[in-house]
Amino acid sequence: MDNLTHSLVGALLGQMGLKRRSGLAMPTLIIAANVPDIDAGCTVLGMVSLAMRRGVTHGPLAMLLLPLALTGAMIAFDRWQTRRGTRPSDRAPLRPGWLLVLAYIACLSHPLFDWMNSYGIRLLEPFSHRWFYGDALFIVDPWLLAMLSAGVWWSRRRDRAGRADWRTPAWTAFIGIAAYLLMNLGISAHLARYPGFDQRHPPVVIANPVPLMFWRRELLWRTEDVYGSFEVSLFGGEGVRSVYRPIGMNDLRIAQRVSGNPGAKAFLFWSRMPVAELKGDTIVLRDQRFLGLTGGRFAVELNP
Template structure:
């Protein structure tokens, strides 16, 4: 998911009551909810970065070590402010045990929400390069953002007014988000099942979420040699929205050219639904999930 969503998830957890467990609880939750994205710096490498994103910093070693590192930084920061006499008087006492627990909670929320979209996450890296996908949410979901914002805003407003029920809006938002995630997982599962029944020989089916219209899915279907897409709305029949086309990955020139092309190697390592299109002497690689083969960074040209 986008980092605004991750930040708000951390803030919502704090407003549910966790921010009162220790000093620096809220910044710890928000930073922890974002810290696996330290791999975003690799985007300066261009297409090669696709092989690195949502990998090692989202895997089990990172989930173990990043919260420890963050807790150590927070403890150091609090002690530094204490020595300098700049520690805010209204900050709660620092409880390292709770701080570490909150760092783990925030950090673990990150791959959970990343898993919810079709971009996916390599949850077992570096022990396995396998990608995991929930196919349930668009990468920026306005409905999820709205629930997070409303829950955090009303909870903070009540807290500032010294109301005893300040946690309630955040907890209600959390319950709504859990229901929303379950609903979207169900919609994607049903759409994928429809496509498998409709297309004989379907080898891969991805119920790709669409922006804003959370109930609709762009269902991407592949056989061994062809691909196509369908529009899915719950309780309605699938509608074809693109012609059946050849995948094109069987071209023997692809393997020969990829050997000497680090960008293509990274792209194919990352790609879930690779496609190939011949354009003169050039072969263009793309991924079916991302608007065909001409979608920004999600394409690589293999020249002779």
């Protein structure tokens, strides 16, 4: 998910009452909810970064070590402010044990929400390179953002007013979000079994989330030779079907040209639904999940 969503998840956890467990609890929750994305710096490497993103910093070793490192950094920051005489007088005492627990809770929320979309996450890295996909939410979900924002804002407003029930809006949002996530997982699983396929071509099907309309899915299908897509709704109806296109990955030139191209190797490691298009003598590798959505961002040219 986007980092605003991750930050609001951390803030919501704080407003559910966890921010009162220790000094610096709220910043710890928000930072921990984002800290697995320290691998974002590798994007300066271009296409090669596809083999690095959502990998080791999202895997079990990172989930063990990153909260420890963050807790140590927060304790060091508090002590540094104390030595300089700049520690806020109204900050609650640090409770290192609780700070570590909060860092673990928020850090673990990150791979959970990243798993919910179709981009993928390598949950077992470095022990396994396997990608996992939830196929339930578009990568930026306005409904999720609205629930998170409302829960945090309403809870903070009550807290500033001194109301004893300030946690209630955050808990209400949390329950609503949990129901929303489960509902979207169910919608994707249901629509992936859509019956309206040409039975001459038994397909592999992915119910890909679309922006805003959580009740709809773009059904991406492919056989051994061809692929296509169309949109369907939970409430019935079907969008225009794309024309059948050849997958093109059986072109013998692909393996030859990929062998000396680190970007292409990284792309194929990342790609879930690779397709190849011919442009003259150039072969363009794309991923069926992102055709037309991101322009040339997820495309590699294999030149002679």
